[in-house]
Amino acid sequence: MLSILNLAIFGLSLSTATILQNGQPRPSNYPDTRIDPNASSFRTYPADAPEISYKGRWDSKHVSWWSAPGIKFGYTGQTVAISFGHLTSPGVLIAYRIGGLDWTFTNVTARGTHLLVSADTPGSSLTTPINPWTFEMRVTNWAYGVQIDSIHVAAGEKLVKLPDFGRRIEVIGDSLAAGMYTSYEGLSSWAYGLGAGLGDTEYSITAYPGICAADQDCWGNPRGQVHQWFYTSDTSYRASVAYGDNPEPWDFSKRPAADIVVINIGTNDQNAANNVSTTVYIDALTKIIQGVHGKWPKAHVIVMSLWLGFYQSGNSYFPGASQGFVNEVCQMCKWFNSDDYLRNQTIYDGVTKKISRASGRPEPFVHYFNTSGIMQHNDIGPQWHPTDVGAIKVASHLQQFIRITFGWDLLATGPEVFHDTLYWNDQSGY
Template sequence: MLIQPDSAAVSYSGRIDFSDRRAPVFDWPGVMISAVFANSQNCSVILDDSGGNDFNVFINGVHGGIIECVKGEKEYVISKSLAPGENTVTLTKRTESYDGITVFKGFVVDKGAKPGKPADEPKLKIEFIGDSLTVGYGVEGPGISCDSVRKYTNNHMGFAATAARALNGGFHIIAVSGRGLVKNYGENSPQSERPLPFYYESTLMNRPEVKWDFKLWVPDVVVINLGTNDFSAEPKPAAEQFINAYTALIEKVRGYYPEAAIFICEGPAQSEPFFDYFDAVLRKHEGKNVHALEMQMLKPADWACDYHPNRKAAERMAGEAVEGIKRILNL
């Protein structure tokens, strides 16, 4: 029996293109798909993938393995021994948008299974905008040298998703590794053609012409962690250039979410002259519900793949984010 993607038993979190309700398309990290059903011992999922994505599987909130997608449409077994009664199966996208697009085609359960009702959406909604730190790039890696970044990337264990869970919040993640506010990592111009803000209004990073409807999901909190890649190499953006770009992004966010508390992160991996520019951005938005979120700078003991935060560092970053958000929102 196929539980179709448009079934009332299926719930979603994240930016997803529902142009075809029976074949929703997505590519942002952290997208979640859940189904609730009873009277089925077996469950599998049908995904049509670009060939680069991985998904965590959770059964009733307990991690039940990883799906490593191959190119094309395939049915992936989730479990052949589900407990009697009602079960909730959830997929969370570990990998990032660079790894391609996924089309969800439904869950396969036993004939006679009874669809259930998904849990209510969390009241607190948080949008995270960022780069590889928000993606959870290589967060599970054994050190700075990793044989496979894909294997060790896990958005679920990155600071953003971890912070959202600690706050019992729902979340969307708009983040791409290597992207900056103005300049992307490794590019030899102080102004990149497609820095992170280029994708902010897109439903899909890989199809930026598909625009997101901001009325579909309105967050209470927006967390921006950018600026690491902008200053990773020469030539670095000029002060006015960077400050104006950060201001433009904040004002764009504010235009879509007039009531949201906006947090901009200082740390954990930026370099000079980011910090002076950051202070200038903060001063420009004084009294406008824009707040600094301070994070400790990363040290060698914090490093996973390619000098990115490991799980312990990501947990610390999440704690810093939670503390700052709670203080401002009086949670």
Template sequence: MRVIHCLLAFTLALTSATILENGQVRENSYPGQVSAIDLDDSWRTYEPDAPEISYKGRWDSKHVSSCSQLRPEHHPRRAGRLSVRRSSMLQAHRLRFNSVGSLDWQFSNVTADVTYQFVGPWSELADGEEIPDKNVFEMRVQIAGVAVASDAALSQPPKFEKRIEIIGGSLASGQFATYETLSSWSFLFANGLGNVEYGITAYPGVCLADLQCYGGGTHGVQWFWHHASDPGSRASAAYGAEPEEWDVGAEQPADLVIIQMGGNDHRHPNDIPGRNYYHAYVDLVDDIHSVWPNAVVILMSQWGTFTKQKKQYVGSTYYLEETKQVYEHFKDRGFVYYFPTEGLLAHNDINPKNHLTDVGHVKIASHLLQWVKLVLRWKLEPTGEVQSGTTYWNDQQEY
């Protein structure tokens, strides 16, 4: 039997190892947890700038991928993607998950300065089928280098013709979902499209309006779209007030851009007036169109909270009229569409933190996939949406 040994060494531990599920600790929170191993000196190393390593998404000059700009899975964007033959070891830190081919993502909790073996002789598939000799391994990391065994080689994965970009806040980034971005609608949607490149530029807490939120000193999402890292405290500690600039025009042009904004602009203490929100939205769409003139832009309406009225829960939509006005502003130019989320969610799709549950994310992704298929005529090529850790069922006949 041919086996692929993928071994990863880390220089920094994760800060948390607990996954909660409806307030309870998930019993098997790390499906695929791997064991630590020892390495010898026979491994050949690749430097972080080696052409065999494919960086997808926004990586800064230190080969760090922003934590909130996540893009794993079997066709990644926001994460490094490696095509590995035979045996390999990746020196990295902050690894949170990895995937082989189109299998479910596997999650491992890691410790500093320890080497882990992610794929080994136990990695047979169903019915004795072996893992192919060449696979794409994907993960979110800070790359320190790659080492492979003497009989191993790295090669770049294929580059797909189409690319999408998703721009949003915490709802698009999957904040408070079980596995954060890997549980988000944005990841499930992009993954569900199949053979496409994609990026998720989604930051918890970010506003659409620039320099009008949180006391007036915080940039909006358009400014961060042109920079390599997020507006969070960890990025500020690493870069200061000015993260590295990011040349959006140097990327593969997007064919489809989806924008979901408004939740942070609406909430207190920001309370951005509707007209300010409208003008900021128009500026963002104009900016995107100037960089990617052939891209289709989808404006996704921003659902709000649910309130109980007698015998039913009634949902709300933030900046509904203003978002429709943005669509009307661009409608005659033919590249802007409006995707309504009204009626797609129920009150129990919103968690106690006013963010989507895992099921809510699945609903949005599923509806958006079908909308893109029917309206834009995009072909769905993959095996379907892949979300790890959601195979819930009851196997008791009597209870």
């Protein structure tokens, strides 16, 4: 990680509508969606209305945390507006859509009401109306969040509770999973592409830039994932302002257990600047997996190998000399699947530090996903993170690994996943 990360972690940079591609601003014409809520006749639902499904991690004040959190619900009519609370980050960029149509983006404001769906919204006036419509919103930036105050539909219309999908994935990671430096950050990350690209799958991305697995300060993050994964909020500056030293523990009973947990963390532990020994890293990663197993005993865990960029040697490029704790991680995975562990499991609870024993011998549950050979040097950006294309490649290979290993069908059959990646050549001769 480079020192520029400290600016992002402490929220000193402002979220704007400008997106850079290769150092140049990408043209954007995000609509100004703010309205006067008193000028329209609405039916209003509070933030805790049971019709609203919260995706990812949200606290008891309905404030979003970590990467690509969102909300989803059904609605009737042609109107959806959202009022955002005072804990919304200034100018945070959100993505929203109806059904499986393309994402639309807008910057929202604290204490503002934003009209996101109207009769003019593309697809909203289909000749064959869909009842109910589906609305989805996602926060794009991992360092910022929104607070839901209320949801509005047209007078006489209603919200509708949508059933959750039957499959669930959790991703635990750092900046590589959070989407740092990709075009739409969380919404362009490989972790989002994995969950959304599988289709008909609930997903949560508990990832934040700069964080280590080890429980120590790394690039301004005061705690590591071995601790923080058990809490609702991330390790951002806004979390320290909101909670100080008393963050809300995550209530795992809020959601059904994950079926698959993907862990991609250790790049920051590997960096010499953070002074994390191999022993400390493996101990932390082991406890993360034990914690996952304690909360979700039936979940399968996929541990991804790390990638540390490429260097030029002669007239070609080669991966970093050390890809990060390879032998040690492989040995740890073998230990989790050994008879010694499975017959007498040690479960680690990251909140209470309580150790318990579980009897019986379940099936092996830890799987190793080798990322070697997926990305080439041009799939890694100047800041050592995947480009948009690199993220797509990682997500695609991981989807196939899950399909082969667990028999999961790929159920995404049309709705947009990665935005602004529709490039083509329509000239037959050139």
